[in-house]
Amino acid sequence: MLPLVAVVTSLEGTTTPLSFIRDVLFPLARERFPAFLQAHEDDPVVLAELAEVRRMAPGRPELQTLLHWTDRDSKARPLKVLQGMIWREAYGAGGLVCAIYPDVPPALRRWAAAGLRLYSFSHGSTEAQRLIFGHSPAGDLSGLFRGCFDTRVGNKREPESFSRLAIGMGLPPAEILYLSNDEAELDAAATAGMRTCQVLRNDAPPVEQHPSATDFPAVAALMGLPTP
Numbered sequence: 001m002l003p004l005v006a007v008v009t010s011l012e013g014t015t016t017p018l019s020f021i022r023d024v025l026f027p028l029a030r031e032r033f034p035a036f037l038q039a040h041e042d043d044p045v046v047l048a049e050l051a052e053v054r055r056m057a058p059g060r061p062e063l064q065t066l067l068h069w070t071d072r073d074s075k076a077r078p079l080k081v082l083q084g085m086i087w088r089e090a091y092g093a094g095g096l097v098c099a100i101y102p103d104v105p106p107a108l109r110r111w112a113a114a115g116l117r118l119y120s121f122s123h124g125s126t127e128a129q130r131l132i133f134g135h136s137p138a139g140d141l142s143g144l145f146r147g148c149f150d151t152r153v154g155n156k157r158e159p160e161s162f163s164r165l166a167i168g169m170g171l172p173p174a175e176i177l178y179l180s181n182d183e184a185e186l187d188a189a190a191t192a193g194m195r196t197c198q199v200l201r202n203d204a205p206p207v208e209q210h211p212s213a214t215d216f217p218a219v220a221a222l223m224g225l226p227t228p
């Protein structure tokens, strides 16, 4: 078996409590959408995303579509890009600190210090990922990552997305460990040839097809990574 060279982690439910994303970040963006769109009515980035919203949901006001997508937890790319921009303003205004499972920062620091290449992969935009790791209670963790991937490489439940991710990282899939709480994502990563470990938060039941661990130190012990 090839030694692991890189770790790719999902966020929601893996590094970051689901409740923070669903009960804090998503409602914050939902509430601010009307004022944000008004304040950015001449912003070319926002206008390009709104054009994509109209293309995907023709004949409906863009704001209505964005709120509808938010309520359905849609992973539509324009929603994710615009949410990321709203969160950037919220972080910039101060007062928004991200939740992160306490075992995660020491493990990420230990793995990066040992030379493992760290990446994140989320349906959230790359900006949203950098922001969430940049505003953790344990400090700015964003510099520990070599890069972030979002749905530009494809949906997280399709093996081809993980193949593209490996190409983007310049590594054979067998040298990459993918961490997630989500069984379908783990299946897709494994089909693409990556090693996988399910991260089981909140006493979730393990799935049979993947090794599982309750936190990042347990992942390290199980997968032969440096232990924090």
Ligand SMILES: CSCCC(=O)C(=O)COP(=O)(O)O
Binding pocket: 010, 011, 012, 013, 021, 025, 075, 080, 121, 122, 123, 124, 125, 128, 129, 132, 156
């Ligand atoms: C990057 S923070 C916001 C995460 C997000 O928008 C989301 O939809 C969660 O997706 P994930 O792939 O991390 O489960």
Ligand SMILES: [Mg+2]
Binding pocket: 010, 011, 012, 013, 182
């Ligand atoms: Mg998820």
